[in-house]
């Protein structure tokens with residue numbers, strides 16, 4: 001196999017990555033496959049999923065795709081069972097699928113609130129429940145939930161997404177304790193601003209908005225899906241075997257950098 005990065009640490013294992021057709025999900029799926037594992041990517045649109053599979057196969061990896069809306073519990077169960085049965089096991093689930101838009105709290109319609117909560121919080125639960133049934137039977141497994149730091153500090157303009165991610169964080173910690181005795185780990189990854197088409201369109205669609213986001217990052221740059229995927233790979237690997245119920249923040253210091261003295265004034 002023509003490995004791009006990594007080693008063979010995931011050989012013989014299988015992962016399911018939701019939202020694996022784009023952005024951080026695609027990079028995580030590619031990173032897993034580069035480590036020798038088989039990956040199933042899941043999302044609503046077939047075309048981007050197919051593109052991810054083609055990229056992985058072109059690099060010598062092993063992947064397949066299943067089209068599914070994470071808001072539909074019956075469809076999720078069928079998709080997860082299919083992925084597990086095809087590979088004979090399911091070792092890793094990455095709950096990465098999300099929906100988001102910027103709106104003032106008073107302008108979020110009930111339908112808009114529901115769409116984001118259903119995708120991010122309920123969808124994560126549906127996928128986790130379906131995958132955990134296989135993992136608990138096996139006595140091993142790892143679930144990684146992609147959240148954002150506003151799960152704990154909140155964020156004006158995205159109250160729906162912040163509430164949903166906070167719910168995912170609480171669910172992660174609850175189930176981490178519940179399932180630890182049965183060999184299943186759950187953790188969260190909280191990326192900072194990451195250059196993806198989805199986030200750029202939903203969150204910083206103009207140059208001015210982009211510049212404001214950039215100015216909020218002490219490290220002075222956006223991160224990349226590939227950089228985020230490296231941290232994901234660590235948390236879902238055996239190198240993190242004793243880590244459960246945790247959050248790894250990968251944000252260039254963004255959420256900590258809220259002091260008045262965030263620039264050169266600290267030296268004057």
Ligand SMILES: CCCCCCCCCCC/C=C/C(=O)SCCNC(=O)CCNC(=O)[C@H](O)C(C)(C)COP(=O)(O)OP(=O)(O)OC[C@H]1O[C@@H](n2cnc3c(N)ncnc32)[C@H](O)[C@@H]1OP(=O)(O)O
Nearest residue numbers: 098099100101103109111112115148192193198199202203
């Ligand atoms: C100021 C921001 C700076 C951020 C700085 C910090 C950066 C780091 C933190 C970032 C954390 C998180 C990032 C992300 O999640 S990025 C992922 C972004 N990707 C996507 O959103 C892709 C998928 N998106 C979608 O599928 C859709 O956007 C949607 C979530 C809306 C769901 O799609 P669906 O097809 O189900 O929805 P509908 O189009 O039918 O709409 C459902 C209801 O939602 C209302 N809606 C939709 N868009 C908007 C909008 N832009 N503004 C207001 N309301 C919206 C729509 O009207 C429907 O409601 P009603 O039924 O009531 O009409």
Ligand SMILES: NC(=O)C1=CN([C@@H]2O[C@H](COP(=O)(O)OP(=O)(O)OC[C@H]3O[C@@H](n4cnc5c(N)ncnc54)[C@H](OP(=O)(O)O)[C@@H]3O)[C@@H](O)[C@H]2O)C=CC1
Nearest residue numbers: 019022023024043044045069070097098193194196198199
């Ligand atoms: N980019 C950033 O700055 C940050 C991102 N994050 C988080 O990282 C994750 C990935 O974000 P990013 O890569 O930027 O965004 P993308 O928009 O590229 O990814 C979102 C993915 O979710 C899939 N998806 C959306 N709704 C559904 C659904 N109902 N059922 C199944 N799949 C769905 C989309 O595919 P499709 O439309 O085909 O269904 C898409 O592949 C998200 O959880 C996001 O909240 C967190 C912090 C910062």
